[in-house]
Amino acid sequence: MFAAAELGHVLDKEQYKIAADQLRQQLLTIQYQLKDRADFPVVILLGGVPTAGRGQVANLLLEWMDPRLIATHAFSAPNDEERARPPYWRYWRVLPPKGKMAILFGGWYSGPMWDQLTSQPDSVQYEHELGKIIRLETMLADEGALVLKFWLHLPKEQLKKRLKKYANDPLTSWRFDETDLWFLDHYDEVMASQQDLLQRTNLADAPWRVIESSDERYRDIAVGTHILEAITHHMERTSVRQKRVNAAPLMPSIDGVRLLDRLPLDADLSKESYNEQLEELQGRLNGLTRHPDFKKYSVVCVFEGMDAAGKGGAIRRITAALDARQYRTIPIAAPTEEERAQPYLWRFWRHIPPHGQITLFDRSWYGRVLVERVEDFASRADWMRAYGEINDFEAQISLANVIVVKFWLAISSEEQLRRFKEREEIEYKRFKITDEDWRNREKWDAYIEAGSDLIERTSTAIAPWHMVGANNKYYARLEVLRHLCERIEAALGPQKAGKKRKAT
Template identity: 50%
Template sequence: MFESAELGHHLGREAYEAEVSELREALLDAQHELKERAAGPVIILINGMDGAGRSETLAQIDAWLDPRLVPVYAQTAMFADPVDEATGRPWLWRYWNALPPRGQIGVYFGSWYSDVLFGRVYGQTTEQQALQALAETLMFEKQLAAEGASIVKFWLHLSKADQKNRLKSLEKDPATRWRVSERDWQHVKDYDAIRAEAERMLRATSIAESPWVVVEGLNARYREITVGRTLLNMLKAGLEHNAKPVVHDDTPPLLPPVDGVMLLDTLQLDQPLDKSEYKARLAELQSRLAQLTREAAFANHSLLIAFEGNDAAGKGGAIRRLAMALDARRYRIIPVAAPTEEERAKPWLWRFWRHVPKRGGISIFDRTWYGRVLVERVEGFCREVDWMRAYNEINDFERQLHAAGAIVVKFWLTISKEEQLARFKAREETGFKRFKITDEDWRNRDKWDDYKLAVCDMIDRTSTHHSPWTLVEANNKYYARIKVLETVCAAIEKRLAEGAKGSKKGKLA
């Protein structure tokens, strides 16, 4: 893959100067059109061999474009040695949180690929871990592309001899000597291993949505014009894609069961539990939850509790009973409503990734990422192809959370249509509850059957071994609150027990 980048490509000064002025003007025009249309974003990754001109290329991009609209994210500063905020979360969390909004160009000096590459070269990750990380990066990039991002990945290349000569030249010049570090010379020694691993990585991850462009870095003029032309083509393609009208999606529809029997229809919604028993069980379970979240082993995990359910099913009451048992310094309740302007400028999962708790932390979501396959599906707020792909994106999101030590507990609180009507009327008649009932609640009720089908599809497609759905029969609020607390406690106990078992095995080995 690197052979064509070791041919001694060269561009003379005259040819360079004849093109550079027009190229700069075209890049600026395209950049400002990107901003005006709120298209994109355009995401540029700059990776490559030490000495191949990555820093110079970054500086040139910054000089040719309006730097106010080009946030730069440096691997060495932000990602190479993650701070505690990042290490306590899934490894891609820090990259989700460094995404440019629509209308901007984000440049990554080094990227998620640096983690994988050098982790393999220096034995910090196994081959299986590296393959899993690459699969996650491809899913990440495909999600970004599906949300309208244009992605180009540059690998700036040098042959082994050229790299060595380049570093020697930099080291001889007092003005550039500081740029050469012991790590750079170590990479020269490990050139063959880095090259082999990089070639495997690039072949595995150069896809239509985010191709790699390999550029020989020896001749600065050749490198700069090649990168500039490629970037201009990406900007034009992004603008053209944004200008195209939305066409009908030929996604095959999901149909209800032919016999009409759905999962929610099989639940016994009126579960018995009287007030006295409820109070006794509530105190017992809140005490149990308080102790579990204060155990030393819990500090190695985080807890995400996701609440979905019918309107007026009692999510707020269940959340309050959970919060009463928790240390207020360690949990956050995230109410999810319609996305803000800032959130609409980012990929749809971004606003949930940003609230992923670090180890020892707890996030309670009142409505969740499942809005995409529920309200957005039923109300037509996104295309069918978008909510159909969301099932896979959600499963991948939750798998990454679990792999990073998170305990994910998901609840669907369900009530009968008759019980919902009774609660709606009670809210309208009670002064301090009137704020809980809105016109939107009544509109949602008119689409009861559409929501029921969407819920059943959601549960079927996203209830996994590591993050299963718990269906809560909620006609009796006392019963629902107790079931929620029991489920959360059991999930924590199971994960802590698995951790203890794994720790014992490790000691025996």
């Protein structure tokens, strides 16, 4: 993979000037076309051999193009804010919106690359990291993003020559450190592992571009030309989004019976019994969130279900047991202009809580496979692949000590009608009912089918769905609190959780 980048490519000053004058104008022109179209972002990842010129390339691109439309991000060891969240949180938050570019130094390759450089990584963990990278880049490409990955290459002798030159000149000695010398000493084994990494992540929609960087003029023109050609080609596509349905087909029920059709919806529970159990469960939840070990975890609660199923009421019974400084409730409506300019999971990644905190989503990322599916807001290709993307998202955050608790609150069509009419009749409840709610009711069967499919496809061992029959709102609220406590207790461990409850 690196042999073609060791051929001795060179441009003289005159060749460079002619090429650069033309290229910088073309890049600026296409950058403004990208801004005007605003239908896809460009993500540029820069990796490579030490001293190959990643910083110089980034500076040149900022000089040749409008820097107001390009963001640059470098990634060192995670800071306190980043360590308290899943590892990929810091990459999602810097993704550029449609119409703009971002230059990432290393990006999500920083972990695997550095592990390969400095140690023998755990093979299972390494394979897991590669899988995460491949799934992320595939998802970004399917969403329409243009991902350009550059490896700036230097042969061993050229690296040795540059390090010696920098070391002997006080004005350039700052350009390298001890890790660069270590790289040189272990050049052959490091490059063998890097070649494996690049080959295995050399995707059709996100290929690596290996650039010979011995000659700086050749390097700069090569990188700029690749960027220009890639953006031009992306703009010429009939659609920047992936249209293929890259998911296993849905299996319709032969007899028409769906998962949610068999869920018991009614329960017997008096208000007196409800109030008694509510106090006990809220105290239990409060004690769990004050447990010393809870600061090692965070909680994401997802509430989905039919309109008027009681999601808001259940959420309020949870928050009544919590310190107001410890939780956030995120009501999800139609995406804003800022959110539409990003991959659909972006607006949920940004709300992932740090350890010791709870976030409650009133509606969630399941809108892609529910309302967007039923209302044709998303193409079949988009919502079909979303099942796998959602499972991957939830697995990633779960492995970072985020307890994902998902509730589907279900009511009958008759109970929904009763609650709709009650909302219209009671003054202080009228804000809860809209014309859209009545329109959605006309598509009841479509929502039941979509809900059944999403539960079937996304109820995993690490983030299972808990379906609650909610015709009796008191029963549903208690069931939500009980299951939430059980999930937190399972994470803390029964002995730790039990000891804390006794202490309170």
